[in-house]
Amino acid sequence: MDHHKVVENALLHIENHLQQPLSLNSVANTFHMSKFYFHRLFSAMMGCSLSQYILTRRLATSLTLIQDKRLSLTDIAYRLNFGTHASFTRAFKRQYGVTPQSVRVEGIHIPQMPMPTVVRRPIKNINGDIVTDFSLTEFKTTRVSGIAFEVDLVEDYKTKIRSHANMLLDRIDKNVSGACYIIYSNCEPNSTRFKVLFGVPKDVQINEPYFFTVDIPQLFCAKFNYTGDILDIGSVLETDYARFLKISKQEPEESEIELIQVFDDVHDLEATYHIYTPIKKLPLDLEE
Known part of the structure; x- marks a missing residue:
């Protein structure tokens, strides 16, 4: 079905x-x-x-x-x-x-x-409840080179992401392939503004304002897969995350990084992507 x-x-x-x-x-x-x-x-x-x-x-x-x-x-x-x-x-x-x-x-x-x-995403049945498919995973320490900026979800968020992605690709080899990362951080309570870093997992030094090379620390995360613009799936992601916490008995981790959006192809930002949300590593997880 x-x-x-x-x-x-x-x-x-x-x-x-x-x-x-x-x-x-x-x-x-x-x-x-x-x-x-x-x-x-x-x-x-x-x-x-x-x-x-x-x-x-x-x-x-x-x-x-x-x-x-x-x-x-x-x-x-x-x-x-x-x-x-x-x-x-x-x-x-x-x-x-x-x-x-x-x-x-x-x-x-x-x-x-x-x-x-x-919203298109895989689902599964756990204990009689239908939830989005998720997995617990380690997000390994990753060096990312990219461009930092702010977005407001009540403005033209999607266009801003795409324009900054193009700005980055204009300054590096356009033939670059592989994954890209959109890292959302420091969202203030009751605010729609986020700090964002759009980057690729490479060490590329660009001596211009707002271009940075940073190391994303190792994080224990819940991983979800989605298709569709993140602005459109926002409320569904929030519900999915709440269901995940309830069913898995996990707790959110206090981190500057709110979530990480990972596309498999830097040239295809319309494809299915992965969402990583930091969570606490509980004693039971440490045993696994």
């Missing part, structure tokens, strides 16, 4: 039936799966429960309907299966911080988020 395809089809089914009653039972039955297995699969794939997802998509749809002055807010509430005007208003305010009435009267613009994509 292609689990990713099942969830992708479920997202399309939900999107096309937001104005009809939807439940865990009805969606699971559509795909001939038990509600218990479908719930675990959907939660693991999307990082939220089915009911939370349906609510989010109905609220997103309501943003367009609110612009249609021919529809009352009560009509919109019933059309999207909120039951009452009051329950629609409460859910809307929790999601967006303002009421539907404020959006309509004051012309407040809230961008409508498109239907999300399913």
Whole structure:
């Protein structure tokens, strides 16, 4: 069974039936799966429960309907299966911080988020729970030469990464092959800004500002594999990591390095990549 395809089809089914009653039972039955297995699969794939997802998509749809002055807010509430005007208003305010009435009267613009994509990564079943596939591994001490900069996840993060990657490749042999590393560090609490080093595992001296050769220390890590832009998989990675800690009974390591993203080919930053997150090496791990 292609689990990713099942969830992708479920997202399309939900999107096309937001104005009809939807439940865990009805969606699971559509795909001939038990509600218990479908719930675990959907939660693991999307990082939220089915009911939370349906609510989010109905609220997103309501943003367009609110612009249609021919529809009352009560009509919109019933059309999207909120039951009452009051329950629609409460859910809307929790999601967006303002009421539907404020959006309509004051012309407040809230961008409508498109239907999300399913993050592609291997999964496995542990003790009846579906989780992303992970492994415990030592990240060996590695010398990396690269360019340092800052990114803000609320800005054009992807373009900035690519532009700095090209800046590095312009200053070294463009025929260089092999892996590249994107090292994220020093994220302040409640901040979206990161320090980043984009580099290759070589000792290349470039005497220009912001170019460095550094040694990444040996780290004990949890390793995950993903396909897709890291900005798009952010919330899913957070959920995957929380599930990993719960199931593996591990603890996060306090480290300046938040995570390391490793691509196998420096010239293909659209490919599947590995995520390494530092964790504490517990006594049980030391015995292995």
